[in-house]
Amino acid sequence: MRALAAPLVAAGLITGCQTSAPQPQSTDPDLPPPLVAAVPIPDNAVADAVAKLDDLAEELMRKSGIPGMAVAVVHGGKTVYAKGFGVADVTTGRKVGPDTVFQLASISKSVTATVVAQQVGAGVVGWDTPIVSRLPWFALSDPAVTRMVTVGDMLAHRSGLPDHAGDVLEDIGFDRRTVLERLRQLPLEEFRTSYAYTNFGFTAGAEAVAVAAGKPWEELAEEALFEPLGMTSTSYRFADYERRPDRAVGHILIDGGYHPRFVRDPDAQAPAAGVSSSVNDMARWIALVLATGRHDGRQLVDEKALLAALTPQSVAARATEPAMRSGFYGYGFDISTSSAGRIEISHSGAFELGTGTNVMMLPSADVGIIALTNATPSGVAETLTAEFADLVQFGEIREDWYGLYREVFDEMAKPIGELAGKSPPPNPRPAAPLSSYVGTYQNDYWGPARVSAAEGGLRLALGRTLDVPLTHWDGNIFTFGLITENAPPGTISRATFDGDKLTLEYFDQFGKGTFRR
Numbered sequence: 001m002r003a004l005a006a007p008l009v010a011a012g013l014i015t016g017c018q019t020s021a022p023q024p025q026s027t028d029p030d031l032p033p034p035l036v037a038a039v040p041i042p043d044n045a046v047a048d049a050v051a052k053l054d055d056l057a058e059e060l061m062r063k064s065g066i067p068g069m070a071v072a073v074v075h076g077g078k079t080v081y082a083k084g085f086g087v088a089d090v091t092t093g094r095k096v097g098p099d100t101v102f103q104l105a106s107i108s109k110s111v112t113a114t115v116v117a118q119q120v121g122a123g124v125v126g127w128d129t130p131i132v133s134r135l136p137w138f139a140l141s142d143p144a145v146t147r148m149v150t151v152g153d154m155l156a157h158r159s160g161l162p163d164h165a166g167d168v169l170e171d172i173g174f175d176r177r178t179v180l181e182r183l184r185q186l187p188l189e190e191f192r193t194s195y196a197y198t199n200f201g202f203t204a205g206a207e208a209v210a211v212a213a214g215k216p217w218e219e220l221a222e223e224a225l226f227e228p229l230g231m232t233s234t235s236y237r238f239a240d241y242e243r244r245p246d247r248a249v250g251h252i253l254i255d256g257g258y259h260p261r262f263v264r265d266p267d268a269q270a271p272a273a274g275v276s277s278s279v280n281d282m283a284r285w286i287a288l289v290l291a292t293g294r295h296d297g298r299q300l301v302d303e304k305a306l307l308a309a310l311t312p313q314s315v316a317a318r319a320t321e322p323a324m325r326s327g328f329y330g331y332g333f334d335i336s337t338s339s340a341g342r343i344e345i346s347h348s349g350a351f352e353l354g355t356g357t358n359v360m361m362l363p364s365a366d367v368g369i370i371a372l373t374n375a376t377p378s379g380v381a382e383t384l385t386a387e388f389a390d391l392v393q394f395g396e397i398r399e400d401w402y403g404l405y406r407e408v409f410d411e412m413a414k415p416i417g418e419l420a421g422k423s424p425p426p427n428p429r430p431a432a433p434l435s436s437y438v439g440t441y442q443n444d445y446w447g448p449a450r451v452s453a454a455e456g457g458l459r460l461a462l463g464r465t466l467d468v469p470l471t472h473w474d475g476n477i478f479t480f481g482l483i484t485e486n487a488p489p490g491t492i493s494r495a496t497f498d499g500d501k502l503t504l505e506y507f508d509q510f511g512k513g514t515f516r517r
Contacts, residue, residue: 038341049391066375068096072279102372105349108275113332121302127152134208139184154205155331156313160188166200172463199272206271234277241276248374250354262353286368340393350377360385379405415490429475441515
């Protein structure tokens with residue numbers, strides 16, 4: 001989807017933060033001021049909040065109409081709540097349970113950062129390892145930045161790559177290596193002082209770590225994290241998700257209802273969005289993070305290496321006035337401070353085609369919650385974790401979180417294109433003979449656009465998967481519709497012919513929408 005975590009941070013709605021051992025709640029004079037929160041946590045706060053989760057979850061299911069959700073809470077190193085709601089697939093009615101496997105989308109970044117921290121602690125790489133020292137074929141548009149950009153830069157979204165660089169290349173079928181190689185064609189913002197959420201930049205960082213470890217990323221994650229934690233239902237491979245008998249199917253919101261019409265295969269950007277898991281498995285990971293890398297009495301992930309991931313590395317949402325709290329990004333984690341003065345760690349995940357997820361941790365209360373849904377994101381997962389955080393910190397829900405999140409997600413779900421929702425002109429100018437438009441139009445970034453005559457009309461083929469009819473609009477302007485991970489339902493693009501030049505509005509990202517025959 002067109003980013004999830006980053007826009008919500010920018011909107012001031014997603015919070016996140018560092019982790020540490022449980023922090024004392026008193027005003028002990030020996031407690032360092034940075035560890036003192038503004039509001040003490042109420043007695044029995046976590047237990048009381050957990051007791052309300054059934055009602056909160058069921059109410060959100062009712063209001064939103066989403067098919068299914070699973071929720072887990074970890075406190076004191078133990079899973080204290082794990083439950084499923086609704087159905088995994090509306091066509092079968094199969095129920096969701098705590099072992100149902102969901103696609104996590106961008107929560108995968110936090111899991112990836114944990115794997116990288118394990119490798120940093122083992123001395124395989126450092127957060128400051130240059131990408132090209134492990135991926136000599138990789139480049140960005142500035143040779144100086146190419147030499148300097150590090151694993152940490154990529155996992156903190158501070159490389160200078162534009163927002164969501166490469167995502168639409170994946171949408172039209174290109175594989176991981178092809179997308180990563182084409183990033184060099186994109187313009188860069190300021191190196192290390194700008195922030196832009198980039199799935200494939202993040203993936204490049206993980207790929208460098210995998211090469212340093214001498215094994216594919218998917219295998220490295222299993223050996224470094226999933227197997228030691230006993231996360232037997234967790235994988236970065238889409239094929240593993242598809243094989244799970246108890247899996248939540250993605251449902252897209254179309255015409256006011258949720259339907260399992262599309263399948264989201266995120267293998268190309270697996271380190272950024274490819275994890276599938278259950279809330280029971282993810283509870284094990286949350287416990288590890290809250291315990292600063294310890295599991296079963298041993299230090300599985302080096303505490304210092306993990307701390308780097310869980311503390312600010314980039315300003316993700318700069319305050320717009322002096323009294324406002326800014327939002328930060330570590331390595332794969334959102335970081336912010338709640339109105340109670342407590343650090344929160346979080347990340348959201350979203351697939352337009354049918355996944356909405358959120359994880360939130362309050363280290364000072366030694367508690368974390370994860371909510372996974374199988375529907376186009378509507379703010380349900382974020383609302384539930386925010387309500388839970390309010391209950392833990394204040395004993396009451398203090399905001400209309402669902403209303404706030406719905407506003408953000410509704411905006412993200414709007415169709416793309418200047419002609420979206422508009423009617424064709426009543427008396428359009430005629431097109432030229434269709435044969436005059438037929439041909440192959442070249443573009444270095446997107447690859448060739450192939451226009452062919454078919455059944456009395458025209459078709460456009462681009463990449464490995466896009467093949468759509470062109471509908472005449474006016475004169476030399478045609479249109480085509482598409483629904484992809486980054487194109488919500490209702491998206492319409494213009495295709496404008498001008499002699500041997502073809503301009504595709506939807507693909508004019510970064511000024512690269514011109515194709516020449």
